[in-house]
Amino acid sequence: MYEVYINAVRGNSLFKGIKDNDLLSLLECTRPEVISFQKGETVIMSGEKLKGIGIVVSGGVDVIKETAGGDRYIFAKLGRGAVFAEAAAFLNPSIAPVTVASAGKSEIMFLPAERVIFSCEKSCNFHSIMIRNILEILSNKAMLLNKKIEYLTIKSMRGRISAYLLNIYNKSKKTSFKIPYSKSDLADYLGVTRPSMSRELGRMRDEGIINFNGRDFEIIDLNRLAGSVKY
Amino acid sequence: MYEVYINAVRGNSLFKGIKDNDLLSLLECTRPEVISFQKGETVIMSGEKLKGIGIVVSGGVDVIKETAGGDRYIFAKLGRGAVFAEAAAFLNPSIAPVTVASAGKSEIMFLPAERVIFSCEKSCNFHSIMIRNILEILSNKAMLLNKKIEYLTIKSMRGRISAYLLNIYNKSKKTSFKIPYSKSDLADYLGVTRPSMSRELGRMRDEGIINFNGRDFEIIDLNRLAGSVKY
DNA sequence: TACGGTCTGTAACCATGGCTACAAAATCAA
């Protein structure tokens, strides 16, 4: 019965390194539940018990944060192949910290965390591959979150921008690169408003520290860029 | 040779649920390296390859962030029993994102990540317990980091304070509680300056929303507290 | 090529909250 999903989940970070026929056994062994949702339907309700790790098999979902006051805002948009609730699923009790709603039609696979952890009777050896994958996913997530906190900890906007650009520079060792965000998304990510960031970027260009055009950025004065990062 | 460390690592979150004699086998099987450091010595150098997951066996360490400009500041202080580098250790390549220095004399155990993941020839079954522990540690960490980002995403200081207090209220369902931070530490955690926070707390008290004394807080007007959380 | 939608730059206005400095209070060790 899981044959139909093989194509959809093949190559997913959760199943990396598992061959197709093993993947089918794995699914039959862990028996994930696959549920279809219509646009707007609730996939996960904040505060409720989780069915397991979520995998977007088709369509997409919105991760929604609700404020104590009742406002809602979209925290993240996830497309096909995305894995969510991977951290909360391994906690006891596993309570969803956010609400997830279907954006359009979608199919979501819920993989019970305990069936991942405990080897089955047949003790299929790809369990251990999946566990390694999960460790990698969780570690990656923790690193990304740490990075973001690092930026948000910097008080001045120029500092945040500089730290962000320097981080890319340090990884690529190139002073010219393309950033993966639009300007508005970058402003969001850095926790500042778009017009303010636009103004600051303009200043930094005027001062001869950087240059940019669309998503292409160039670091002109590496020293002054580094100098503006103060925590 | 690992007998001397049993007492120090027993009860550590990494070894939770493993009995003493199993623990000894586990250590002999995973062969962690234990190194002594003097005050100020570098335990981990940012950018270098990690020896594995770090466990503070005795003494304490400081986690140090270095800015691109060369400034250093203490990101966290870890005491006996603390586990560090648990996320970076599972990545490939496993590069330290921060510097860790010994505060005073200390003994640090480095547990190679790959020896945790891959079951040994004897396939000791406590491997799987440890893996579950690590999954829990990483998940917990991701949840904590997420929570912090949630606070930092809120623009107004009153909103951050309110979200923080409401979070405690939601967990305890009590309107009176003791917070685990000093005021200055709380200000740090929420990413604001202490005098500013002090001023804002005073205002909230004047307006009859909260009351506090030292680390004891009382929520007086839950609705208005919830109303000030805006992302 | 005309249209709607989204993204981006710019500018003026001003509120939030950072900074500094000082004194009172609390905590701790001797």
Add this chain to the structure above:
DNA sequence: TTGATTTTGTAGCCATGGTTACAGACCGTA
């Protein structure tokens, strides 16, 4: 108890960056 150290409250000053508003640029679609 006393003195030293850390934590906390308070106040004034003002810079950073949020807000709003508008117009031009850009993009995909029909």
